Amino acid sequence: MKRTLVVTNDFPPRTGGIQSFVHGLVSRLPPDSVVVYAPDWPGCADFDLRQPYPVVRHPTSLMLPTPAVARRAAGLIAEFGCDTVVFGAAAPLGLLAPRVRAAGADRVVMVTHGHEAAWAGFPAGRRLLARIGAHADVVTYLGEYTRRRLAGAIPEGRLVRLAPGVDTAVFHPGADGARVRAVLGLGERPVVVCLSRLVPRKGQDTLLRAWPAVLRDVPRAVLLIVGGGPYRRKLERLARPLGGSVRMTGPVPEAELPGHLAAGDVFAMPCRTRLGGADVEGLGIVYLEASASGLPVVAGASGGAPDAVRHGETGLVVDGRSPREVAAALSGLLRDPVRARAMGERGREWVAREWSWDLVASRFAGLLEPA
Template sequence: MNRTLVVTNDFPPRQGGIQTFVAALLERRPPESLVVLASRSPGWEEHDAALPYPVVRRPTAMLLPTPATGRVAAELARRHGCDTAFFGAAAPLGLIAPALRAAGVRRLVGATHGHETGWVALPGSRQLLQRIAGQLDVLTYISEYTRDRLAPALAGRTRLAQLSPGVDVERFTPGVDGTAVRRRHGLGEAPVVVCVSRLVARKGQDVLVRGWPRVLERHPDARLLLVGGGPAEAALRRAVADRGLQHSVVLTGAVPFGELPAHYAAGDVFAMPCRTRRAGLDVEGLGMVFLEAAACGLPVVAGTSGGAPETVREGVTGHVVEPRSPDAVAAALVGLLDDPDRARAMGAAGRAWVEQRWSWTTIAATFADLLEGPAQH
């Protein structure tokens, strides 16, 4: 059997989107085909004891591409007969690729996750990515947007292939009941626009709040449910109070991952008008929340940042809007709240599209093909 050594800092129980992505990919591989080399994070011993494949943890909170890390990885590859290796994040650990190739690993795959589009704009980090790419057989990207930024900088040093995060279509489903969430926050039977995301400037919750009075002019009973915590929370609460919106805008604070489907289900429309900031260094690589919302049967309103438009079939599963315009955002929301039948049809189309294109079943098959393909070096 083709056995894979996974080298990653991004691994549970450490929390984060990349960690969730890597763990979900591995969950769908034959456990006997895996061995993982990772750093330590609180709770790692209990976490690893429950896994069906071996995990070796270096005694550090951050794996670095040092000669010692390369030696440990090479020894694991030899001991377990690994003929492929996967870097959960290609940079910087991909720098140990030569040590793995010398140990007999024939195929090396590294992942990117979106933030690398900012790296290639800076000379030092661009050279690092170029060096790593030249040592890999495949470098993955999550969206066409990120590919379009990476490809010119990497200049053909390796093959690029799309490997996007997937959606758990059994967890995120139209059948989830949002009644308890509605009851908890006093939403009743009101039409609800929901946004699930960290509260940071790029995500555009501030634009939702600024545009919300225009929605209330048409739908005075509507509610805006902002799900998540983050550094912008205090400023958002002030903005809500300053506009006298306390009775129609609810901020939930941070919500456990297991409760997210019910929060999506509490909404009728999903909206996150994400915008690119810092001259392109702060950008939405893809936007899994749009796909999770669609999987739950909601029409989505997305901003134009980065790969976010790739998660929407315009006019079919939702709308992409100018994220810096409260009027444009409000108009899209009003249009969907005005026509519940059209909104439900968009939600159904979104669910079908996610099942076909974005489910973990599809993504896992892509990952298998990437690991099992021929070596290029």
């Protein structure tokens, strides 16, 4: 049987969008056809025991394209008889492609995310991506934005779209939202929910700066911010003057994320591009999860985020740097629940039709086969 080695820095139990994407891809392959090589992470021993395929851990929490990592990957190719190698993120581990080919890999597939698109905006980054792509059979991209960015470094013939999938059986309008509302004491108040890591790019600070204007239009509204991260203290300072109209839950278990989304009436994450293009949103899978949950979404116009929203149909794309524009979008949806529900219904239909994991898994399996 053909076997695939997945070499990735991004894998659970470490949390994040890329980790969920790579794990979702791996989990939909036949268990005896895949081996994962990933870094050590707290809790990985218990997690790995629950997986039906082998997971080999590097002794540190980060893997770089060093001789030691190359030797270990080559050893796994020989030990498990792997003929295909997938790099869970093309940069930087894709630099190992010549070594894995020399070790016996006939096919190399590289998955890209937002950071590769950001690298492509700088001359040194484009040169590095060109080196990586020169040794790949396939380089995937998330959407039209990332395709355009990568096209300057990767030959068009090697670029193939592969975006994350959404499990609409997990993310759906009835996913325990009533219980979350009861636990948080939200009652029947209108709720805008933002679920994401608390980092500057995601735009939670813009939401907080926009919130007084929203309250003038919808006085009973609540802003529910779900997630943890290094920006939390600053956001808590911004939220303090807003009193009980803002709830910050901190991190919540993965199993409770669908319920927190379903507790909202509108989803908002007004992301923005930062650091001269070095910090950019690749796609924003959470927008699609919110759509699957039946919510209209308000997304920032950063990078590939607009690829996850049909502006005016499933939600609104706004300038994530403008509290005034964000407030107008939120107030408009909260004051017109019929329009908001219609957007949410169209969003769920769109995700079920075009973003299902079955479709993504079929595409991924096809990429592992020789052309």
